[in-house]
Amino acid sequence: xxxxxxxxxxxxxxxxxxxxxxxxxxxxxxxxxxxxxxxxxxxxxxxxxxxxxxxxxxxxxxxxxxxxxxxxxxxxxxxxxxxxxxxxxxxxxxxxxxxxxxxxxxxxxxxxxxxxxxxxxxxxxxxxxxxxxxxxxxxxxxxxxxxxxxxxxxxxxxxxxxxxxx
Numbered sequence: 001x002x003x004x005x006x007x008x009x010x011x012x013x014x015x016x017x018x019x020x021x022x023x024x025x026x027x028x029x030x031x032x033x034x035x036x037x038x039x040x041x042x043x044x045x046x047x048x049x050x051x052x053x054x055x056x057x058x059x060x061x062x063x064x065x066x067x068x069x070x071x072x073x074x075x076x077x078x079x080x081x082x083x084x085x086x087x088x089x090x091x092x093x094x095x096x097x098x099x100x101x102x103x104x105x106x107x108x109x110x111x112x113x114x115x116x117x118x119x120x121x122x123x124x125x126x127x128x129x130x131x132x133x134x135x136x137x138x139x140x141x142x143x144x145x146x147x148x149x150x151x152x153x154x155x156x157x158x159x160x161x162x163x164x165x166x
Contacts, residue, residue, distance in 0.1 A: 009090070010148045012091075013090040013091045013094060013148075014091070014094050014148055014151075014152060015091075016088055016091035016094075016095075017091040017092070017093070017094025017095040017097075017098055017152065018094065018095075018098055018152075020076070020080070020091065020095045021072070021073075021076075021094070021095045021097075021098035021099040021101075021102055022098075022102060022105075023072070024065065024068040024069050024072050024099070024102065024106075025065065025069065025102040025105045025106050025109075028061070028064060028065045028068065028106070032057070032060075032061060032109065032110075033109035033110055033112065033113045036057050036109075036110055036113040036117075037113040037116050037117050038117075039053065039117075040053060040054060040113055040114055040117035040118075041116075041117040043117075044117055044118055044119070050117075050118075054110060054114045057110045057113075058107060058110045058111075061106055061107070061109065061110055062106060062107055065103070065106035066103045066106055066107075069099050069100065069102045069103035069106060070099075070100065070103060072095075072099045072102075073095075073096045073097075073099035073100050076092055076095045076096045076099060077092050077096070080092050080095065093149055093152075094148075094149065094152045097149065097152045097153050097156050098152055098155065098156055100156055101155060101156025101157065101158075101159040101160055102156075102159065103160075104159055104160035104161075104162075105159045108159075108162065112124060115127075127162070131158070131162045134158060135155060135158050138154050138158060139151045139154050139155055139158075142154040
């Protein structure tokens with residue numbers, strides 16, 4: 001965004017919108033995935049227990065985290081206006097769009113822990129590389145042909161798609 005919109009404040013607005021939108025996903029799912037990976041690693045020799053533990057984790061994380069992301073998107077405008085100074089108001093649309101995308105990101109955390117706990121680091125690395133290349137190319141195209149908000153929506157969509165691929 002910085003190269004496409006030099007001298008514009010849009011990069012800062014996007015940055016703050018992104019930072020605020022990842023709070024529920026990272027606070028909840030990312031921390032739980034950190035604990036989940038070693039737990040799943042201990043169960044990897046027992047495929048049935050391994051799968052049941054993974055599904056239980058996904059259900060738990062999704063039950064709490066996905067509604068939290070949508071609540072965060074819905075409450076973004078009044079919360080930012082209540083707590084932050086006016087210079088952060090332009091970040092609200094980015095926060096809303098990216099918070100919706102983070103709902104799917106919550107499901108990615110246990111899936112990536114599952115891949116790593118099975119020792120499938122190669123598959124995890126390939127998925128990560130493909131995701132990075134797609135995000136970089138499609139978001140650049142969206143920012144170049146559209147607007148920074150369309151780029152944010154593209155990221156939200158790609159995060160959702162890769163949530164299902166993991």
